[in-house]
Amino acid sequence: MSNRKKRVNEATLPCNNEQDAWREQLPTSSEIKAKTQEKVAEIFATLEAQAAPVLFDAVEKSVRLLVFSLGRLFLAYFLAWRHEHSRPEVEKAKKAEGFRERNPQPRLLGTCFGKIRYWRTYLRGPGGSGLYPLDAALGLAADGFSLFMMSMAAKISTKLPYDQVAALLLDFFTWAPSKMTIEKSVLGFGKFTEEWFEKAPPPEGDGEVLIIQFDGKATPTATESELEKRRQKRSPENAAPSPRHRGRKKRKKRAPKARRKKGDKSKNGKAATLVVMYTLKKGVDKDGKPILLGPVNKKVYGSYASKRHAFIVARREANKRGFSVESGKKIQIVSDGDNDLERLGQEFFPGAIFTLDIIHAVEKLWEAGGCLYREGSPELTAWVKKMERLVYRGKAIQVVAEIAQAINEIPRTGPGTKSRREKLEEIRDYLFNRIDRMDYHWLRAQDLELASGAVEGAVKHVIRKRLDYGGMRWIKERAGALLQLRCIEVNGDWEAFMTFVEEKLRLAAAKNHKVIRVLTWKAAPIQDLALSA
Numbered sequence: 001m002s003n004r005k006k007r008v009n010e011a012t013l014p015c016n017n018e019q020d021a022w023r024e025q026l027p028t029s030s031e032i033k034a035k036t037q038e039k040v041a042e043i044f045a046t047l048e049a050q051a052a053p054v055l056f057d058a059v060e061k062s063v064r065l066l067v068f069s070l071g072r073l074f075l076a077y078f079l080a081w082r083h084e085h086s087r088p089e090v091e092k093a094k095k096a097e098g099f100r101e102r103n104p105q106p107r108l109l110g111t112c113f114g115k116i117r118y119w120r121t122y123l124r125g126p127g128g129s130g131l132y133p134l135d136a137a138l139g140l141a142a143d144g145f146s147l148f149m150m151s152m153a154a155k156i157s158t159k160l161p162y163d164q165v166a167a168l169l170l171d172f173f174t175w176a177p178s179k180m181t182i183e184k185s186v187l188g189f190g191k192f193t194e195e196w197f198e199k200a201p202p203p204e205g206d207g208e209v210l211i212i213q214f215d216g217k218a219t220p221t222a223t224e225s226e227l228e229k230r231r232q233k234r235s236p237e238n239a240a241p242s243p244r245h246r247g248r249k250k251r252k253k254r255a256p257k258a259r260r261k262k263g264d265k266s267k268n269g270k271a272a273t274l275v276v277m278y279t280l281k282k283g284v285d286k287d288g289k290p291i292l293l294g295p296v297n298k299k300v301y302g303s304y305a306s307k308r309h310a311f312i313v314a315r316r317e318a319n320k321r322g323f324s325v326e327s328g329k330k331i332q333i334v335s336d337g338d339n340d341l342e343r344l345g346q347e348f349f350p351g352a353i354f355t356l357d358i359i360h361a362v363e364k365l366w367e368a369g370g371c372l373y374r375e376g377s378p379e380l381t382a383w384v385k386k387m388e389r390l391v392y393r394g395k396a397i398q399v400v401a402e403i404a405q406a407i408n409e410i411p412r413t414g415p416g417t418k419s420r421r422e423k424l425e426e427i428r429d430y431l432f433n434r435i436d437r438m439d440y441h442w443l444r445a446q447d448l449e450l451a452s453g454a455v456e457g458a459v460k461h462v463i464r465k466r467l468d469y470g471g472m473r474w475i476k477e478r479a480g481a482l483l484q485l486r487c488i489e490v491n492g493d494w495e496a497f498m499t500f501v502e503e504k505l506r507l508a509a510a511k512n513h514k515v516i517r518v519l520t521w522k523a524a525p526i527q528d529l530a531l532s533a
Helices: 017-022 029-048 056-084 087-097 133-138 147-157 162-173 179-190 193-199 224-231 243-253 307-320 339-348 358-372 378-392 396-409 417-432 440-445 453-467 476-490 494-512
Strands: 100-111 114-124 209-220 269-284 290-303 330-335 353-356
Touching: 017 029, 017 056, 017 114, 029 056, 056 100, 056 114, 056 133, 087 100, 087 114, 087 133, 100 147, 114 133, 147 162, 147 179, 147 476, 147 494, 162 179, 179 476, 193 476, 193 494, 209 290, 209 307, 209 453, 269 307, 269 453, 269 476, 290 307, 290 453, 290 476, 307 339, 330 339, 339 353, 353 358, 358 378, 358 396, 358 417, 378 396, 378 440, 396 417, 453 476, 476 494
Parallel strands: 209 330, 330 353
Antiparallel strands: 100 114, 209 269, 269 290
8 A cells, every 4th residue: 555545634533532422423512511521520530539659740641631631522512512503504504595404414623632523514505515504604614623723733834844843743732633734734824925915014113214124045946857756656665675775776766866067056946035124213322312223023024936026025015114205214225235136126215225234245355355365364354354444434435445456466477366356356346336335334323224134134044944954845836835924923923814814714705605725735826026017
């Protein structure tokens, strides 16, 4: 039997033993209530029966399992009681849509306490369509899991790989959805992220200066040949004489792996663009001197769409926060000197203050110094520190002149002189073309940002820590869903996002007169506003 056929569907797992009594017949809420009261008495009896030598740890472990069982009974009671009071909803659906009532049907629902068995009335409609009014009224998806459980699995997935999420849930809740189900929950909720970012309200209590920082990072993406291997039919488990040698047997079947050419990247990276936005609020220091306090209301947005898309989103969010072009409010954009980011910044944020991240400028100084002095020498350190002081004083043009003079002093002939001259010319031109973005003396006087540390840190925390582990190979659309959910979680907006999703599901269920699904293997396509404009 193949691995695919042997996978267990959680919705068909046997129910917990406290619910065995209504496995084959519909229970009443009073029967479940009596059983719940018995379970409460059992918990007290368990506590009172512990002998003196019993350690607290053992008591805690035993009570934990009893409390989970009690939680299942409480939820089962609510569902039974709700079913008994669902007659108005059943009659309304029968009258409006012409449904015919059938016998109540059982169902298993995965919750944070475990699987719960409950019964609800089934309505058969014209053309073979069907409806469970109780499920629709309670906002239950057709996936066999509560939205809270799916939301919890997706939220933890923004921090940990899917297999670790399953293991973690199993440790804490005594059961867990499969790794496959957890990934499908991420893709399901990922279909709502772009709409959420568009419709999310602006944060309250913003400051007077808006800071926007851009950066990007490539994440490992599966090649077509790797995807083809994934889609191949699974071989039987017993094909290899021993689990130790199954890899050897597979390698013999495949052709030798092609050797990479010089310069080829095994990562096959696809770049995601990250935007960090926050405000600075006017205040005073202990001496009464005016300063800018912050960051205030820092928000992160990421996407695998184009850089232009990132700027469209940034412009939209700036307008939301009261920093439209017409407002005349101060906006500062800090980037690493990428030409595309600078060009798009001028287009979407005319009048903004554009700043080259000073850390990148200093890195260029070290590169230039490496062409003039031996690596690790005191002369190199002294020269870079001298240039760095000039940069901080707002005299970047003097630094460019120093580099130009150093170029003239390098002989035109001799070993290594050509490459040194070319490197220095490249650095000279890089700094000269960004002179107007390097007035760090004035920026310090205005108490504005000099570096893009916020977005650099966000790249490491949001993208690298979750999407760039060794051995990972993503499909871009699936990585995009996870990236945006991670941004929502990092922003502290998860509960608001889930409220938004629940409302969307409720409206869709009411419109289509059926319970809808969240879990899916089909990731939403990468939305690029630059292409749709």
